[in-house]
Amino acid sequence: MREIKPNEPLVAALAQWIEDHLDRDIALPELAERSGYSVWHMQGVFRATTGMAIGRYIRERKLTEAVYRLRNTDNRIIDIALDYGFNSQSQFTTLFKKYFGVTPQMCRNNLSLALRLTAPLSYV
Structure with a gap:
């Protein structure tokens, strides 16, 4: 144990x-x-x-959840950005690209991209 x-x-x-x-x-x-x-x-x-x-943990969790939304919904990128508390699509795209190395649109268009996603913390 x-x-x-x-x-x-x-x-x-x-x-x-x-x-x-x-x-x-x-x-x-x-x-x-x-x-x-x-x-x-x-x-x-x-x-x-x-x-x-x-x-950093909060930011990475928000970006990770945004990846799931980009890949599994047709929601507009601006709506996803605002839903996760980013001030604008521009701010979201800048942080997204800095963290993942691709834009949100590239992530949406290429589902085979391997991205470093941050899982929720778990202490079980």
Whole structure:
């Protein structure tokens, strides 16, 4: 049986809350309030437990879910961008291309592209 790290239950709860709210802007102060810690401390706990900054995790989860929507729906790219809390299609496309190396349209048009998707955190 795997040993549970001291902060895993907190990080798991934060990750679940993030999953439940990927469709909107997630403000770190709001997330910190849920954790009961300061933003600075919550970020440190998250990074120490997962090896990843919480802001990066949120962004990568949103981009990953956007990939699923691009590949499995006919929704307009602007609608997908706005649904995941991006300010504009331009901002979404810039971040998407920076992370995946292709534009959202290229992702939609080429389903065989292998992209590095970020799975939800799981501590089972």
